[in-house]
Amino acid sequence: xDTQKIAHFETLLGRExxxxxxxxxxxxxxxxxxxxxxxLWDVIVAMEYQRTYYTELPEKxxxxxxxxxxxxxxxxxxxxxxxxxxxxxxxxxxxKRLSLKIQVHSWLMWxxxxxxxxxxxxxxxxxxxYCIGSGETHPPALILRMPVGILISVLCFGFGIFYxxxxxxxxxxxxxxxxxxxxxxxxxxxxxxxxxxxIFF
Numbered sequence: 188x189d190t191q192k193i194a195h196f197e198t199l200l201g202r203e204x205x206x207x208x209x210x211x212x213x214x215x216x217x218x219x220x221x222x223x224x225x226x227l228w229d230v231i232v233a234m235e236y237q238r239t240y241y242t243e244l245p246e247k248x249x250x251x252x253x254x255x256x257x258x259x260x261x262x263x264x265x266x267x268x269x270x271x272x273x274x275x276x277x278x279x280x281x282x283k284r285l286s287l288k289i290q291v292h293s294w295l296m297w298x299x300x301x302x303x304x305x306x307x308x309x310x311x312x313x314x315x316x317y318c319i320g321s322g323e324t325h326p327p328a329l330i331l332r333m334p335v336g337i338l339i340s341v342l343c344f345g346f347g348i349f350y351x352x353x354x355x356x357x358x359x360x361x362x363x364x365x366x367x368x369x370x371x372x373x374x375x376x377x378x379x380x381x382x383x384x385x386i387f388f
Contacts, residue, residue, distance in 0.1 A: 196232045200239060292353070296371070299346045303339055310335040331385045340386065343379030347372045
């Protein structure tokens with residue numbers, strides 16, 4: 188094969204022929220006994236180009252697939268990290284809400300108890316002042332016949348209903364604290380009923 192045809196072949200390939208490819212062309216020439224200026228070389232060059240193209244094609248596909256998979260992997264990692272950060276933010280937000288809800292229930296319960304105790308303490312002072320001022324001794328149940336008795340009973344009934352609603356909600360959510368809330372509800376309602384009975388009877 189003459190140097191001109193080799194140059195055309197290298198131009199077609201866009202690179203110089205390797206020693207292995209030159210050796211292959213020499214073997215083709217020797218085996219088929221083709222002259223350097225034979226027109227058959229053009230056909231052989233075209234066939235060799237196709238053979239070279241198809242031997243390089245798997246490497247190109249593999250390289251392109253690797254690039255695609257690397258890009259997908261990087262995109263997936265970004266999405267996973269973004270989803271993890273969103274999940275962490277959501278968990279923190281839910282924890283804050285739950286903590287606030289628990290604190291509100293506790294504050295409400297202790298606030299109601301403190302209000303009732305302040306009302307009873309104030310009523311006891313009024314009762315003591317009334318007994319000292321009148322010079323007579325009256326039973327402590329007289330405190331509940333004052334307006335404060337009705338206020339205490341209304342507060343007890345109100346908190347009893349509130350805790351009853353919370354107990355029903357906890358029961359519907361299969362939360363085990365519904366028993367404690369129901370006990371608090373019944374206690375408040377019974378205390379309110381007892382207070383009303385002392386007021387009117």
